Amino acid sequence: MTEEAILQGCLRKDTTAQRELYNRYSPKMLAVCYRFAHNREDAEDMLQEGFIKVFSQIHTFRNQGVFEGWVRRIIVHTCINVLKKNKKFNESVDLIYATSLQVREETVPSVVQAKQVVECIRLLPIGYRTVLNLYAIEGYSHKEIATMLDIEESTSRSQYTRAKQMLEDVLVRKKIIQKPKEKTSLLSAVSR
Secondary structure, X not given: OOHHHHHHHHHOOOHHHHHHHHHHHHHHHHHHHHHHOOOHHHHHHHHHHHHHHHHHHHHHOOOOOOHHHHHHHHHHHHXXXXXXXXXXXXXXXXXXXXXXXXXXXXXXOOOOOHHHHHHHHOOOOHHHHHHHHHHHHOOOOHHHHHHHHOOOHHHHHHHHXXXXXXXXXXXXXXXXXXXXXXXOOOOOOOOO
């Protein structure tokens, strides 16, 4: 089925078209959910809730931009809403970590495999992980993140900075990287 046929079928609430849309986009969107979730079960729940929104809001897609990007935005917003609803984001900043972190430039070499970086990102406290995902991977600005998470823009910036440092520390501790001597891009191995 073409994307246009799938969209038209979904507008008619055709279950075959809905299944096709889900099968086509769910693997990528599960990966997005997995970066925000605590575990696979939570990611699958976020994915299901996100696709319910996709199907119920599909009539709002105006063929302006890429359909996959539209689906991705809905999934990301669903993940954020689930975290906020469950109050997981509010419990996210561990002050022990926050006070011991030093602000440094990005330091992970680009040779690190993206999968390893994503797994290490998932070890971060959820607030750090959420801001890091939204800013560095999804491409939202700190102003947009602040609005989405109901936090101050400065909080988004500081959590991002702390997340980068903590991620570097996790990568060094897990011996995925050695403490770099040169400063390189922290998330060059992970892109949108």
